[in-house]
Amino acid sequence: MQKISTFLWFDNNLEEAVEFYASVFKNSKIVSISKAPGDGGKAFAATFEIEGQEFLALNGGPGHPFTDAISLFVKCETQEEIDYYWDKLTADGGKAVACGWLKDKYGLSWQIVPNLVMSKLLGAPDRVKAQRVMHALVKMVKLDIAGLQAAYDEE
Structure with a gap:
């Protein structure tokens, strides 16, 4: 239990x-x-x-009513998984917010986030790379793994 x-x-x-x-x-x-x-x-x-x-x-x-003070955090492994949850949870009255956040049609806040971002890219020992990822992330609405990886790999 x-x-x-x-x-x-x-x-x-x-x-x-x-x-x-x-x-x-x-x-x-x-x-x-x-x-x-x-x-x-x-x-x-x-x-x-x-x-x-x-x-x-x-x-x-x-x-x-629900507020942004609490959200449900969904750890995704692939872009297809991000896209699936994003599309389902924003359908029929849900709305995209920013930085991987959305509100579903009931007003509940969700974060649809790739595990890669939390564990590898933002937590990288190279803080310059991690900062580039954070700058890319805050410009996104739905998170894009390829875009975040490109920010990390940038020279």
């Missing part, structure tokens, strides 16, 4: 959101959806998993 879980407050679209996330991430599942008694069968709370990470969710209404 996971000791700490992320808890998400949705604005009356909980069931739709949980089904959406389960459709985007191949290794995901809806564990449970609880219906509110006497509310026409509307979902009240849910538990779901994405890549082994447990999420709890509430259909809480408009009282507490």
Whole structure:
């Protein structure tokens, strides 16, 4: 059992959101959806998993919208994986933000980032190369592995 879980407050679209996330991430599942008694069968709370990470969710209404103060960080291995998650999560009302950040159609912030950037390029012992990568990264909206690698390799 996971000791700490992320808890998400949705604005009356909980069931739709949980089904959406389960459709985007191949290794995901809806564990449970609880219906509110006497509310026409509307979902009240849910538990779901994405890549082994447990999420709890509430259909809480408009009282507490998502902010950029928290985001979900998706570590990607290839540009195809970045493109897949980017396209899925910005579809139907989601929006690109900057530097690999986006907001999905429910207002939840995501970071779609290649592992290569975090581990190798930005963490390089050659701080000049790492700085070039950071300068390239901040100019991007969706991150581009080839562009980041080119900044690193630049002489």
